[in-house]
Amino acid sequence: GNSVTQMEGPVTLSEEAFLTINCTYTATGYPSLFWYVQYPGEGLQLLLKATKADDKGSNKGFEATYRKETTSFHLEKGSVQVSDSAVYFCARGLLTGGGNKLTFGTGTQLKVEL
Amino acid sequence: DTGVSQDPRHKITKRGQNVTFRCDPISEHNRLYWYRQTLGQGPEFLTYFQNEAQLEKSRLLSDRFSAERPKGSFSTLEIQRTEQGDSAMYLCASRNIQETQYFGPGTRLLVL
Numbered sequence: 503g504n505s506v507t508q509m510e511g512p513v514t515l516s517e518e519a520f521l522t523i524n525c526t527y528t529a530t531g532y533p534s535l536f537w538y539v540q541y542p543g544e545g546l547q548l549l550l551k552a553t554k555a556d557d558k559g560s561n562k563g564f565e566a567t568y569r570k571e572t573t574s575f576h577l578e579k580g581s582v583q584v585s586d587s588a589v590y591f592c593a594r595g596l597l598t599g600g601g602n603k604l605t606f607g608t609g610t611q612l613k614v615e616l
Numbered sequence: 617d618t619g620v621s622q623d624p625r626h627k628i629t630k631r632g633q634n635v636t637f638r639c640d641p642i643s644e645h646n647r648l649y650w651y652r653q654t655l656g657q658g659p660e661f662l663t664y665f666q667n668e669a670q671l672e673k674s675r676l677l678s679d680r681f682s683a684e685r686p687k688g689s690f691s692t693l694e695i696q697r698t699e700q701g702d703s704a705m706y707l708c709a710s711r712n713i714q715e716t717q718y719f720g721p722g723t724r725l726l727v728l
Contacts (some may be wrong), residue, residue, distance in 0.1 A: 506658075515619050534715055545620075545707065546659070546719040551717065595715060602715050603649065603672065607660030 508592045508607035515582055516615050523577040523610045525566075525592035533594040535559075535568055535575040536604065541588045549577075549590070582614045618642075620720035622708050624638045629698055636694045637723045641710030648682055648691050649717060652676065653705040665691060698727045 508525040515521060527535065534553045538546040552558030554568035564579045575592060592607040621640045629635050641648050651659035659662050660683070664672045667688035677683075678699075685691040695702055705724050709717040 536716075538719075545721040546709075548716055548718065551716060593658070595717075602647075602711065602717070603661040603664055604651075604659070604709075604717060605661070608656070608658050 504593050506594055506607040508590075508604050508610050511589075511609070513610060513612050515612070517584055517614055517616055518581045519601055519614075521577070521579040521582045521612065522587075523590055523592075523612070525575045525577065525593045525607060527573050527575065527592075529596060531596075532570070534564070534602070536555055536593040537564070537566055537575070537577050538593060538606075539588045540591065540609070545571045546591065555608035574591075582612070584614045584616060587614045593612065620708055620710050620718055622706075622720040622723050624723055625721060625725075626724050628728065629726050631700060632697055633664055633698045634694065635698060635725065637706055637708075637725075639691045639693070639708030639720060641691070641708070642712070643689075645710035645712055645718075646688065647711040648685060649709040649711070650691070650693050651707040651709065653707055653722070654703075658681060659707050662693075663713075683718070698725075700727045703727045 506527045536551045537549040539549045550561040550569035552559040556568045566577045589609045589611045591603045591609045595602045623638045648665045650662040653659040663683050665685040680696045681692045705722045709719045709720045711717045
């Protein structure tokens, strides 16, 4: 079926550490891929996206590359900050009936400590 | 661009009562989506509108749930005869032509 799998959390890092959050997907066709972030008590915010193979999405120091051969869209950041503490959701968009509903992973909580 | 807004932000109700939530999308977005998010999980798709037409409904949307978008602008999601299992965060999103969905802050429902 069509699904998104991401690494379980929580992930706890020290400030300035390197971050990787793994995400893999299954889908027919070539979906668009997204990372959303949810800060405590807030709604989902789009962090970055990629719409085709080998595209790299980037924002606020975060990056993710659409890898068709490994069906992955891993999120990386070279140096995390305490303010990056949040829950990160990987998602894929699937065109159905003209729409583009999103299927989300279960989320990965990131805690960054001083 | 004022973003997607949702009202109310929180709702506490007793089992068996009806509740209605409202979503105001970004004004130039013609596509509107409802999702439900339970604790520790990612959002799950409920339904989707293009303008005023409801084009797709998830099997998660039981007969007690109904959504409308009468004028192709704001949307409402009603839950009749609420059950404790309906407790969740209800998220609305709207989409531009570049496929990106922008989410509102959500309505957190607690059914006692």
